[in-house]
Amino acid sequence: MRKIFKYLVIMSLFVGLFYLYNKNQISSFKSQNIRIYSNKINNSIKITQISDFHSNYHINLQDLINEIEDFDPDFIALTGDMIDRKDDNLEITLNLFKALSKLNKEIYFIYGNHEVGHMLYDKYTKEINDIGINILDNDYVTIKVDDENINIIGFKYAYFEYENLAQYERIQGDINLEYYNLLLIHSPDNVETLLNGSEDLILSGHTHGGQIRLPLIGPIVAPGQGFFPKYDKGIFKIDNSTLYIDSGLGNSLAPLRAFNPVQISNITIEATK
Template identity: 35%
Template sequence: MKKLAKLIVLIVVVYIFLQVNNKWLVVTEHVYESERVPASFDGYRITQVTDLHDAIFGKGQERLIEKVRATNPDAIFITGDLIDSNRYHLENSLDAVRGFVEIADVYYVLGNHEVATRKMQEIYTVLTELGVQVLPNSAVMLERSGEQIIIAGIEDPLMGYTTQEMLNEALINTPEDLLTLLLSHRPERFDTYVDNAIDVVFTGHAHGGQIRLPFIGGLVAPGQGYFPKYTAGTYESEETTMVVGRGLGNSIVPYRIFNLPEIVTVELKEL
């Protein structure tokens, strides 16, 4: 009887642990300082949401929406895998987007799961109707007090183009002297972002390595394999800073371990 009681307690503890690891939302804050940040954009706050994979955080995504609202963003970047191709349920994710567009300007690029569904145009259309700025290998110029920055986005390589080809298309008419913020799903393309001297790149895809080991980091990530290099936080090389969000949901592997669902904020600061 004692063994059965211990087994039940163990099962309950494991269940609670797994639920906490999947549902406890955290916010990670970063500051990007550069001489290329215009004075009028000093203090501009970006909140990144990535890899939702149709996960649910409260009724109508209420917990997620309120957590994002509390970050006080000037813009919200969604960097792909808003849905999951294995259990496509767009409405779950649209609940979150409806809340986001009431908070700040929302920008979006797709990830590999959107491409896998073959419903890219449907997703683009409904997001555009909600007021989201969709960036399919394109860029927009944002202006404040006569000063500008560029917000650009590229699609996923599953669309059949290389990262370089998509960057060429997205940045073809953008001035090189302006600060450029890029939304892209894949962190493993870091070298290409560096080669193109992109100032700040927002990525996801790695799910934080799914299982995070103390003193080691993520265990495995798509496109990078075991003990991946780019799973969470910021990475710098030459003129480029890459931000990798751990994401919110899961896909094939149903649980995160020591890897809480994450919302990321980046505040621009004039140096």
């Protein structure tokens, strides 16, 4: 009986420690500072990317805003799944959007799969527009940062790749490909089927960084890719294009992370040295 009691105490301690560790992983966000080089620009471009927030109420919004304010990006990219499909409370995410809007930076948003399938999609879209955030729904905008011309192309999450392919071909015919081309796409799954070599940088999310990462093994599972995903998080080269995957500021389904804290990405694009 005493031995069983000891085992129960040890198990309780283990469960308690894991709970505290996991809570830290989903509440104490990291800021990833990323540098990317390009021979198409002369001046630096600074972008803050936020992805897969999933209405994470554990995040201290003021700390997040302070971090972004210190980085002072030229604009902010929101790469989808900012709400969670199973949650009908939009306020947590809308409060984040309102706080971001007070930074007086242009914000560009794309839909992820949790937005596309959400019961409050229309209401959510209206709220985003009312806040003043730019929705890129299979569309693009050309902006100027200092003397740099940038095409920002944004795609709604599509369950079939060809849904985006036809739209992308249309956009490619409209834009000046000599400009710096930034593609926002929620999921990196099968991203190669969409690319044609004109993309300088692709910003993506969806994977949650593999959610649970083990030392010497790496990412365990990612949405859409299954076990041991090829594209988990970080920088990948695809021919002449650079793919960057942010591992997200929240979780869906199981709220578990290990060796993979929630994050935002502060990205600086610089002229090739």
